[in-house]
Amino acid sequence: MNIINLFKNKLDRVLTKKPIIIVAMIVIPIMIGIAILFSSKPASKETIAFLSSNAQNLPQSSQFTVEVVDKKPTQGDLVLGKYVAIVEDKNDGNYKVTSFKSENDIKVIEDFFKSGKIPESYKGEDQIMAERGVGTNILGFILMILLMQGVALTIFFEEDRNIKTFRRILIAPVSEKEYLFSQGMFTFLCLFIPSYLAVTIITVCFKINIGFSFGMLALLIMLLCALATTFGLFMTAVLDSEISLVASGISMITCVVGGCFISFTDNNKVLDAICSIFPQKHYITMIHGIEKGSGILEFKGQFIYLLIWIVGLWLFGSFITNRKMKKGIY
Structure with missing residues (x-):
């Protein structure tokens, strides 16, 4: 019940936050639309x-x-x-x-x-992108977009923390885990709903074969939104200022080296080992295989690795928040 009330509170507050509405309802769909139209262009010299x-x-x-x-x-x-x-x-x-x-x-x-x-x-590069597949290229772009916007959509956590509302909320019969879960649920839905609708509507209207069924597409975007949500909560817990700036930089760099746009390592074993640490690398490997006709169960290793990152970021973010609460920082 507490989680539902906290979630409703965020929905009420969001009406007064034009930046959140603009990001969720306008910025994300437009950026995804551009990514889809750009990625679906045929390869050219x-x-x-x-x-x-x-x-x-x-x-x-x-x-x-x-x-x-x-x-x-x-x-x-x-x-x-x-x-x-x-x-x-x-x-x-x-x-x-x-x-x-x-x-x-x-x-x-x-x-x-x-x-x-x-x-x-x-x-x-154009030939490589064509061989990767339209769906893989599109979700590669969307991955970076959602990682960046996931941080922007944790604004209530940052705001409550900075004006000491967070501590007052926890004085009530609300636990820290319930607060973070409601924030995570809010961020996830604000990412997933416009993202999924944007992809499905644009691909249908422009008759673009994205390479995935709508059910599989929903699952793959859910994974992205879960990763973006926990990344946003983790970065907000770790940093006290310039959160969006730092998180955007990390998102861009890790997405580039993770192969979201094009292979970065050029078959260099050392670089490939380093880049394989990032969840983006495993996500791209998985969706490329699925687009080429393999089943998702053939990529259990990549799927589990992504879940480890999602759960790990959540746990570390919760741990850091709890520690800062005990130290009186929040």
Whole structure:
């Protein structure tokens, strides 16, 4: 009963919090919509800008389109994805390559202009994303979005703690676990409902084959929302200020190295071992296999690992909160 009353209290308070309503009902669906439309685009050749005063016999490849330019493009053109690289002809058989790609990719592009050939094993980012599958790419983007927004939606916990309401609430017949559970339930629902509706509505309206049944999609998004909820509670318990800023940075970095967008390790065993620590890596492995036709029971290890992270973050967050309560910090 206490949990229900606490949850109702948050629903009443949310009406006075326009930022929460905007995040849950507008920001999350829009960001998910952009992720879906972007991820569902068919793979296309990556374009390289070639700056040369004597551009003849341009190299040909199924991986790249070479576009001759008279003026060197700006860094903004690379950031916005207009070009994947800018190649400058030094007129002595050498080329200067400017790109945000890896050193290995830059070397491949440089050799491409020198020899006109690309290693058979080389795959561009667009090709890799196409092979991963639309559903995997979409949920990879959504994973980062929800991790970032999960922290934003724990605002009541942060607010109650900072103005000492949290301690007054616990004086009543309400336990700390009941309060955190109600906060977790509120955050989870604010993440899951708009996320699931956004994905289903957009995929149906635009006739996008996401690669999962709606039932499986619900389960996979529930896992994301549970992870985002416990991550938000953990970060709010650990940090006293700049919570969203720090959590957003951690979310972005771990999602990148966890392979949410593209393989980060490039088959490096050491990096792969480090990156496999993050739950994102296991989640992407699981959903990619499911999208390719495997059953979820074939990924029991990844599923259990995700549950360990979810429960672990919750327990550590609860422990830290309890400790700070005893020390009088809250």
